[in-house]
Amino acid sequence: MAIGLLLAGGVGLAAGLGSMRDWRVDSNDASFGALNVHDLRVQAEQGSFIPTGALLDAAEAIPDADEITAASERLILPTQITAVSGDGRPVTTPGQIVGVETGPARSVDGVEVTGPPVDAVGLKSGEWQATDRPRTTAVLDPQYADGNGIVPPARVELAGGASVEVTGLGTSPETFVVQGPGGAFSGESEFSPVFVPLHSAQRLTGRPDRVNDLALVLRPGSDHAAVARQLEREIDRKLPGLGVTVTDTDDIDGYRILYDDAENDQQLFDVFAFLILAGATFGAFNLISRTVEAQRREIGVGMALGLEPRRLAIRPMLMGLQIAVVGVLFGVVVGLAVNEWLRGLLIDQLPLPIVKTDLRSGTFAQRAAIGFLIPLLAAAWPVMRGVRVTPIEAIRSGFRSSRGGGLAPLLAHVPLPGGSLAQMPARNVVRAPRRTALTVLASGAVVAVAVSMSGMLDSFQATIDRNTEETLKTAPERLTVTLDRFYDERSPTVATVTGSDAVATADEKLVIPAKLRSGDEEIEVSLNTLPTGKPVWTPTVSSGHLPVRPDEVLLAESAASDLGVEAGQSLTLVHPRSTGPGRFESAETEVTVSGTHPDPFRFPVYMASASSSVFGLPGVVNSLDLVPARDLTGDAAKRSLAGLPGIASVESASALGESLEQGLEDFASIIRVVVAIAVVLVLLIAFNSTAINADERAREHATMFAYGLPLRSVLRLAVVESLIMGVLATAIGLILGVAILGWVVNVNLKEVLPELGTVTSLSSGSIILAALAGVGAMALAPVLTVRRLRRMDVPSTLRVVE
Amino acid sequence: MESDTARTVDPLIDLRGAGRHYEIGGRTLKALDEVSLTVSAGEFVVILGPSGSGKTTLLNLIGALDTPTVGSVVIAGEDLAESSRADLFALRRHRIGFIFQTFNLFPGLTALENVRFGGDIAGRSDAAEAAMGVLGRVGLGDRADHFPHELSGGEQQRVAIARALVAGNPVVLADEPTGELDFQTGVQILELLHEVTHTAGTAVLIVTHNREIARVADRIVELSSGRIESDRPNEPADMAELHW
DSSP states (O other): OHHHHHHHHHHHHHHHHHTHHHHHHHHHHHHHHHTTOOSEEEEEOTTOOEETTHHHHHHHTSTTGGGEEEEEEEEEEEEEEEEEOTTSOEEEEEEEEEEEOOOOOEEETTEEEESOSSSOEEEEEEOOOOOOSSOOEEEEOHHHHHHHTOOSSEEEEOTTSOEEEEEEEEEOGGGSSOOBTTBTTOOTTTOEEEEEEHHHHHHHTTOTTEEOEEEEEEOTTOOHHHHHHHHHHHHHHHSTTOOEEEEEGGGOHHHHHHHHHHHHHHHHHHHHHHHHHHHHHHHHHHHHHHHHHHTHHHHHHHHHTTOOHHHHHHHHHHHHHHHHHHHHHHHHHHHHHHHHHHHHHHHHHOOOSOOOOOOOHHHHHHHHHHHHHHHHHHHHHHHHHHHHSOHHHHHSTTTTTTSOOTTHHHHHTSOOSSSHHHHHHHHHHHHSHHHHHHHHHHHHHHHHHHHHHHHHHHHHHHHHHHHHHHHHSSOTTOEEEEEEEEEETTSHHHHHHHTSTTEEEEEEEOEEEEEEEETTEEEEEEEEEEOSSSOSOOOOOSEEOOOOSTTEEEEEHHHHHHHTOOTTOEEEEEEEEEEETTEEEEEEEEEEEEEEEOOSOSOEEEEEGGGGGGGTOTTEEEEEEEEEOTTOOHHHHHHHHHTSTTEEEEEETTHHHHHHHHHHHHHHHHHHHHHHHHHHHHHHHHHHHHHHHHHHTHHHHHHHHHTTOOHHHHHHHHHHHHHHHHHHHHHHHHHHHHHHHHHIIIIIHHHHOTTTOOOOOOOHHHHHHHHIIIIIHHHHGGGGGHHHHHTOOHHHHHHOOO | OHHHHHHTSSSSEEEEEEEEEEEETTEEEEEEEEEEEEEOTTOEEEEEOOTTSSHHHHHHHHTTSSOOSEEEEEETTEEGGGOOHHHHHHHHHHHEEEEOTTOOOOTTSOHHHHHHHHHHHTTOTTHHHHHHHHHHHTTOGGGTTOOGGGSOHHHHHHHHHHHHHHTOOSEEEEESTTTTSOHHHHHHHHHHHHHHHHHHOOEEEEEESOHHHHTTOSEEEEEETTEEEEEEEOOOOOGGGOOO
């Protein structure tokens, strides 16, 4: 039963975790499909706005216009959301106004779909009747609303003081994964899109009859790249001087993350499931082998009586079959329980309107088949070995006791301090090296899961800590203000902010989205100009120097590494360049790496203030770094500044790290459950191993008792022996776990979250957890055999040979 | 030494009406029925009887591995019925040495360490030296570093005897000590036990069903159906006359 349970744990976890990729891919397909995700998106360069209908006209004029099945113009701009939570707490966070066409609602897959024909809005709750006057109705992101206790209907104030009425909660394909100012991993409760009718957005942002975005759906099978090229040409012809970027579905960060995540997370789960299954396999193989070997004498008697090996194999194989059935049956139960738990987690945390979590019977059948075969193979091997022994050898009394000492003779040359009792545990460990190796590997594999999973949490935490340390190093209360457009640095709007009573000191800067290219490598970055004089904050320089010339950039170490450059080398900066009021074009400039900074996040890139001329924006700013007035907290300063004209958002300089930390909590719950299962499995492996050890060593224990060795001393020997194996298992688990952690951080996360620049870290707490799981469980297991030892019939055990 | 003090207790083994009864299916099975027996230091006693005669039960009672259901068993002055579990363990450590038919050596320990085990648990501070000395006495001084699987059956049993003797306990109990051995080796073992009895003043009790072995005893106790059929002194035969 115990072996079956061990196997059940491995099979169950493997089966349960095995459904995740399919569930997530199906959910992604259904959600993106239901909301008609765009195939192509045309984005005007930051700060550029076009008259309503101009982008649509350009699209209709391309040669392959009939390939376009739906198109919709939008106005998308940053804003600040100010609201009051259900419990009266003030909420002030950055957000994004998304002005879209409105249309009739329809139901798809149980979700009410409304808004534009492309990148529609899927309502999770409430409604969205797109009226404007006398009130503007809006839809907020459900996770943002949940996180901040905003329940529709609710009034929400936006940058500039205008307010909207939130009547529903919903998401759109581009906002399934919320992308705040910090990129794709901003916390859901720290940033939200605010969906409003297009004309409302134009009115609220003071840009009447203007748009800056076009989303298109193409006919299936059409050549997206060709249509994109035609769009660029046509826009260049019809709207000269307007810089646009045409992207496709794969460029939606959320889309990429959701699909890549599903694949990469499954790889991760598969590794963990494989390790746990391997642990269970080693354990089951070891234990069944030992159980079958214990029946060797019976096999020998059978052989002596002339029974064929085939018939002798039936009984031990039936035992393997019994274990297989128990393992599979309980494994399916465990798998269903794990499935149910993961299903709840997905429904709760997957930011999709449609979540598909049908039972994956194929996955279950596959994992169950593996779980079924393991004990049968584990039984077959020792049976084959058993029937190979001559009957006289198997029957001979003392056969087992007179067997070789394994590697014990090797240890005889390494005398340990103490008497004969002190030598015994270590000698027993090496006496049966194959068994010891199997037990140690089984436990080690499971410990490795606990180590690597805990290490993932540690690595995320270390990354966040390093980012927070860097961003707040000289000014813990530092705030970042995002302006709603570009302003002259001497403009009244900027002066109002810098001269506010809430502000002690402030630095103006430009923040521009751009790309850095070196060879075939290209990464997205956020360019920040550094103020001259004595700034509020400057990045730490880990190599090289701060940028001085306009063509110098200071990169994150991870960015330099990914691009394969170092200080003094040059690369290409792809950036917007102003061509006139509200018009930008895309440009490329050769820049030199002045040095690197240690922020683990890859995207922050710094340039000297003089470099604003590179973007055609000399003396222009769109963001401020500031320190609140002495008597104000960061939150109070945020509230005070939020009402000022021209401010799109105000947030803590460490907001990104904070939101990431918040998101980490959800992930941590999954990890804790898997770690708990791993610890239980180690305990099961250890207990099974010890129980069979106790059976096998019964005569040795009886001899000790006969010689007057008390129970506690016999138990101490068993504990020390198990402890040695626990230490070995923990060491193997740590080595393997660290290797897996390295793979997760340097390969898996590098693909999914390249912007994060995750730092590999394993805390002492995780090492202690591994030690407790490995050493603790193994050392504890012999204690569970006390009853058996206490009730041992010593005389009978001494005389019974096998 | 404690064992020397114990050796002055006479008799070392004193059973008075001792019996071991089992209740099986409402019936009382008398494995040993009111046996009275005394054994003094320096006696070489063979308990003889066929299978099921109660000789092993008797050995278990004397070895403090079991307690009587009737009567009393006093070993080296200690009444087992009045002893706690801890007392019984201590009694076995300091008064009794065991030799088993299947040797029961610890496979992970060398010959010397196996012998030392007996001294260690008896609390001998000179266990290592004593073990080497006893191993030399049983003729295995040059095999001290060998593991059990590297020794022949006879050598293994000699190690087991050395383990039983190293503590210097006054009582040595041997359960079919030659059962696993060939004749020649068996005789060597008996000679060894005989020598121990008379040189160290140890009371040696051998349980066997082999009448030939009984010929070398100072005293033969025959059991049948849980009762002592006869208890008679014996003039030990010359080892060279034995055969089985």
